[in-house]
Amino acid sequence: MRNLLFELKRTEKEHRQVQTDDARKYPALTSGLLRSQQCLPYWRNAYRPSARYRRGVILPISWTYFSHYWDFRRNRVPLAPDRVKSVKPLSHELQANKEAPHILVKEVILEDFMSYEYARIPLRPGLNVITGPNGSGKSSILIGISVALGQTYTERSKKLADLIRRGASAARVSIVFDNSPKNGRRPVPSGRADDYVVSRYIKADGTNWFEAEGREVSKLQLSSILGRFGINPNDSLIIMHQNMIENFSAFSPQEILTLFEDAVGIYPLRQSLMEAKKRLESIKGPTPEEIESGKQNLAYWAALHEKYQRKLELSKRLAQLEGELAWVRLEEEQNTIKSQKQRLDLLQQQLGKLEQEREGLEKALEDIRGLKPNETEFRDLLEKAISIAYDEGRKTEMMRQVKETISEVKSRLLKLEAEAEELEAQVTGYQRPAQLREESDVIKEQQELKAVIATLNDVNDATEETYNKMSKELSDLVEKAKLVEENRKSLMQEVAYREKLWMENLRKLIDAVGDGYKRVLSSVGGAGYLKLVGYKEGGDPNEAGL
Structure with a gap:
């Protein structure tokens, strides 16, 4: 199993050979830039030749090219569009079995991230297991995925800059998603290739940003893109870091239910119910x-x-x-x-x-x-x-x-x-x-x-105007109260419908998952059940727990 560790420390000789090959192959890109000590090269969508490492072997990688990418805002110089290409994953490994089930993430790439100088972790269909002794970098892979997805959890670091490999001034984590057509449509239609790359850059000065297919995107845009792949980056159950199992066992029933709903994808039903209740509470009509x-x-x-x-x-x-x-x-x-x-x-x-x-x-x-x-x-x-x-x-x-x-x-x-x-x-x-x-x-x-x-001098033309104004205001007030009441009744019906829909789906899922939960417990000599608690019809959905 030691041969599976990804301690990717390239020898000085190999590193110099790569630079020489790069300069020979792309002189326009590397001339003068590699000599600059003030600019940090970033490998966008880059692949290096296969090489032997001191410990373990990376799977063979076909050479494409790598490019240096700077932007004056971040000490980087813009690269010509025709020089930027999409990542080509280790497709010959992943496509060996065409009958394999669909996988979501095809590859993870770490560059100057934590203990990794450069690492590519291809993922195969089914269960992928990474083993190794303490400190070998297993958790770093999970943290890298978490960082690339925009999650704030870093486990071993208080700030993102601390995740940069010692001696480096910047790091990048990239995730290659499977964007091949499903039922004739790609998850992200704007991505025309079968691979869709999402990256996150981290600099030592604390700045960081996201990119999708080479374009800088905001975190909100990233969440929308990930949603196309069915990923909610705010779901803490996507990645279970160290100590999270112990923390999970201490969660309240309300927190467990929220995680459960988010995991099975019905949390939007509760959000829809909460929004309807909020709108109902926000309806403020004239009081009696x-x-x-x-x-x-x-x-x-x-x-x-x-x-x-x-x-x-x-x-x-x-x-x-x-x-x-x-x-x-x-x-x-x-x-x-x-x-x-x-x-x-x-x-x-x-x-x-x-x-x-x-x-x-x-x-x-x-x-x-x-x-x-x-x-x-x-x-x-x-x-x-x-x-x-x-x-x-x-x-x-x-x-x-x-x-x-x-x-x-x-x-x-x-x-x-x-x-x-x-x-x-x-x-x-x-x-x-x-x-x-x-x-x-x-x-x-x-x-x-x-x-x-x-004897009638206390009234004048202003009396007529004021009376008409007061009469109209009262008429509008009564009409508004009537309209608000109608809207309230309509919204109450909507709330009742959404509550019914939420509870029906939730109870069905609890019943379905409960059977499997009992089987898992019985297989280890345990016993238990799933039960919805803390919620009554018409009550606060946030009080519901599992």
């Missing part, structure tokens, strides 16, 4: 207290709104009274104008009559003046002329008075007509009442309405 408070606020504003509506009705009635009063005054003005016009007509008729009478007197006076009376007739004619002259003077005075009155009437008519025009403008938009009341009655009702409106 909030709705009741909204109703009380709305009732207060509804009372103010009712007063506001009353004020609007009274104000509308007051406006109607203004119109009615304008109609009453217009009617009065029109009647006054009519009467003044009638008076003007009478005055003008009276003036015309007086004018005719005065003209008759003037004519009679002229006739008297044309006569030559004797002494006896003269006295009579003189008295008559005096009487006519007096009447003429009286008629002239009466005509003057009538004319003044006519002028006054005309002036008043102009004023009345102007007032009537203003009143006509006021009544525009107001329908004329079928029956007009007395002006005093309309004014009295106006005064009463104004007194009532004065």
Whole structure:
């Protein structure tokens, strides 16, 4: 079994021969770079010639080539894309038996990792066993796989930099996965080869990164890639390091159930249930207290709104009274104008009559003046002329008075007509009442309405706006509560379905695994059983244990 130990210490002569061959085969890649003491060469997807080692023999490896890869960010220089090729595993060993069952990991490559300078560990179908004395590097292989998968467990090291081989400034661990088509489809469709290589680089300054098929990837991207191969790197049961068996025996039922679910692949069912429960708990709708408070606020504003509506009705009635009063005054003005016009007509008729009478007197006076009376007739004619002259003077005075009155009437008519025009403008938009009341009655009702409106001055247009806002808020609150309740019922049904699905699958698996568990115990003289504990229907799934 000692010949199976992978203590891969190459002799100085062999190492120098490899460098010489590399420089001869790829001068453009190695010229000047191998002489640099500040840059660390990284063997990306590299294979070296088969060689003998001081202890043990590596399986034969066909030569391809190796390349040095630097990036200025990490003291490395970019390599031309055509120089980067995928790893070619020891396919002639692994493909010897085409009837062998499918294996997931085909090879593990360790470079300057812990006690290994360079090692390739091919894995065959079925059970692979590595034996050797203490300190021979068995656990290092498991730690290397753990590191490459992104697990934080290092067992013998507090930090990744401590895993670098003494004297080296960087290390790399690579895992070659079987990416050959299964049922016509590759696990990772983007990888076009049958092999898919995942690597992790570790530098002495503490920096580290992952690569997949030569491309740098994040840990999240790596987890997604590993998931395509059915690997959950967070599952602590993938690799059982030293002392983990003892630690496993001390796990709580809850931790054991979590490991069990993760191992058989049904943990996502529990996660789905937890997510549904979390969503159910996160649904926060309006509380009954909030709705009741909204109703009380709305009732207060509804009372103010009712007063506001009353004020609007009274104000509308007051406006109607203004119109009615304008109609009453217009009617009065029109009647006054009519009467003044009638008076003007009478005055003008009276003036015309007086004018005719005065003209008759003037004519009679002229006739008297044309006569030559004797002494006896003269006295009579003189008295008559005096009487006519007096009447003429009286008629002239009466005509003057009538004319003044006519002028006054005309002036008043102009004023009345102007007032009537203003009143006509006021009544525009107001329908004329079928029956007009007395002006005093309309004014009295106006005064009463104004007194009532004065008692409603504590409400204004903002009351209407606030009431509508409060009404809408309460309506939205009630609608939201209804919608939340509907969503809650729907989500409760979903939670119940997911819980049922989780429990059905879990109990079936426990029953199936329990039989095998009993057989294993009985084969060593033991007895036991598997039982789901700590969980009741509708309870917290995290309380469930095995």
